[in-house]
Every structure is written in C-alpha cells, then in structure tokens.
Amino acid sequence: MTGPICGGFDVTLSDAADLPQMTRGVMVASVGDLAVVLKSGDAVTLPALSPGVIYPIRIARVLATGTTATGIKGLS
Helix, strand or coil, X not given: CCCCCCCEEECCCCCCCCCCCCCXXXXXXXXEEEEEXXXXXXXXXXXXXXXXXXXXXXXXXXXXXXXXXXXXXXXX
C-alpha cells in the first residue's frame, strides 16, 4: 500500500459486476476463501483468509462463485 487506509465499504459478491471502487485492502469477518478478480484482470482464489487481518490487495471484483468468507469489507 502507498499510504494509510482512509475508507471502507461492505463488499457485495457478484460474478458479473465490479466493486464500486478498487480496493487497497480487504478484511473478512469469518475464515473462508475469497474468489476475486484482481486489478490486473487475473481471477484467483485466496484460500482460508483469517478474520481481522488486513490483506493489502487491489481487487476489482469479489466473485459469488467460490467465495466462502463472510463479512467482507473493502478498504480504500
């Protein structure tokens, strides 16, 4: 990251629509996988994310298919 996180939003899962803004980080409330499309356009699954950890990653979309984590927050 290139500076402090200064905003956040609830993430809505979608296999078709991008997030309203690109994340600079993400956090989950429960252990689970996060299937995402990165800023680069690559689709990857981040396995077994831990709750309460800020993961510094640029995400364009969080996919409904393959995501098992809940309480997902986008950080900007």
